[in-house]
Structure formats: structure tokens, C-alpha cells
């Protein structure tokens with residue numbers, strides 16, 4: 135049996151009187167790369183925020199590594215959850231290096247310097263800017279740094295919210311390449327992505343969210359072939 139890292143059961147989340155997530159269930163097992171796709175306003179970010187303890191669900195359950203989630207962001211981080219939020223998730227007044235060190239601040243091992251080198255191999259662009267303040271990096275560079283910082287924490291579960299949004303094709307390719315590599319090395323990842331085509335290609339399984347509900351689930355391959363997905367997300 136695969137080990138469960140994350141399970142959502144009937145999650146309901148509302149903003150005031152408006153239900154943004156209406157009873158969503160989802161599971162992520164150890165080592166899986168799972169995509170969550172869906173159009174704007176479907177409730178993807180809301181779902182990720184609840185998983186990370188940034189929003190309190192109205193009802194439903196969230197299990198993280200087999201125990202009921204406390205819903206406290208700090209505790210979840212300590213237990214190995216890392217969220218790369220939508221948009222820029224860096225400390226802008228710290229340098230690139232300092233951002234990466236912050237990512238590793240809970241680690242007690244002696245591999246931190248090696249891992250930093252690894253990040254620079256993944257993202258040579260940020261190596262060239264190691265001493266620069268993160269706030270002065272381009273949007274794409276900040277996004278790469280945000281991902282690298284999350285990886286520096288060696289998370290048990292990596293949550294990525296639209297990591298390629300608004301980036302040039304080359305940067306998109308670099309980021310997907312790194313996601314693929316860390317996934318191959320065994321990292322457990324839940325990826326929210328607008329770029330359904332690539333997301334489905336690299337994912338083990340994917341979920342489709344529409345207006346707050348989970349409407350489809352399947353292997354990336356099967357969903358990619360589904361006419362409904364092709365019409366709605368793949369421009370066929």
C-alpha cells in the first residue's frame with residue numbers, strides 16, 4: 135500500500151457567505167506528482183491555502199501524513215509542508231543566498247551548502263544573482279528562487295501554486311524540468327497549473343476542479359485523451 139501524504143475529505147471553504155470550495159476530496163501518496171487543474175476562480179488556490187493552514191475550512195477533513203491536520207501553518211511547516219504561493223513568494227529585502235538559507239532554517243543536517251549548489255544547478259540564473267536582493271530579481275527569477283527556497287527545506291509535501299504563470303517559454307521549460315527532476319528523485323508534489331498540457335504530461339494523476347467542485351480525476355495520460363479536457367483545457 136502506498137503511504138498517504140495528504141488526503142482531503144469533503145472539504146468546504148467559504149469566504150463570508152460564498153462557498154468557494156464545495157466538498158472536495160483528493161489524495162496524494164508518497165512520491166506522487168499530482169496536478170490540480172481548472173479554470174480561473176475554480177477554487178484551486180483556496181484549496182491549497184487550506185491545506186497549508188492559511189485558511190480555515192468550514193467543514194471537512196485534511197489529513198497530513200496520516201494524522202488529522204492541526205490547521206496551524208507553523209506546525210505544518212515544521213512537519214514538512216512547503217507552499218510556493220501564487221505570484222512572488224520571496225523575501226524581497228534579503229539576498230538570493232539569504233532566501234535560500236531561510237528555506238533551510240529548520241534543518242539540522244550538514245548538507246545545506248551542497249543543496250544550495252544543487253539549487254544553483256537547477257537554476258543557473260539565480261546563481262549569477264546570488265548576492266543580489268531578491269526584490270530586484272525579475273518576476274521569473276523570483277519565481278525560481280521561491281521554488282528553490284521551498285526545495286531547500288526538503289519538504290515532505292511540496293505545494294506549488296501556478297509556478298509558471300506569466301513566465302517566458304524558456305523559464306516555463308526550466309521550471310517544469312526541475313519539477314520533473316525533483317519528482318523523479320522521489321519528492322511528493324501537488325501542483326496547481328494553468329498549463330494543463332504540460333501538467334498532465336508530467337503528472338502521475340490529476341484532478342480537475344470546476345466552480346468549487348472536483349469534476350474529474352485520472353492519470354495524466356487518460357485525462358489528456360479525454361475529449362472534455364481537450365476541449366476545455368487543451369485548446370482542441
Ligand SMILES: Nc1ncnc2c1ncn2[C@@H]1O[C@H](COP(=O)(O)OP(=O)(O)OP(=O)(O)O)[C@@H](O)[C@H]1O
Nearest residue numbers: 149152154172173174175176177178179180181220
Ligand atoms: N479573499 C477572498 N474573499 C472573497 N472571495 C474570494 C477570496 N479569495 C478567493 N475568492 C473567491 O473564491 C473563488 C475561488 O478562488 P481561487 O483563488 O481559489 O481560484 P483559483 O482556482 O485559484 O483561480 P485562478 O486560476 O484564477 O488562480 C473565486 O470565486 C474567488 O473570487
Ligand SMILES: [Mg+2]
Nearest residue numbers: 178179180220
Ligand atoms: Mg489561483
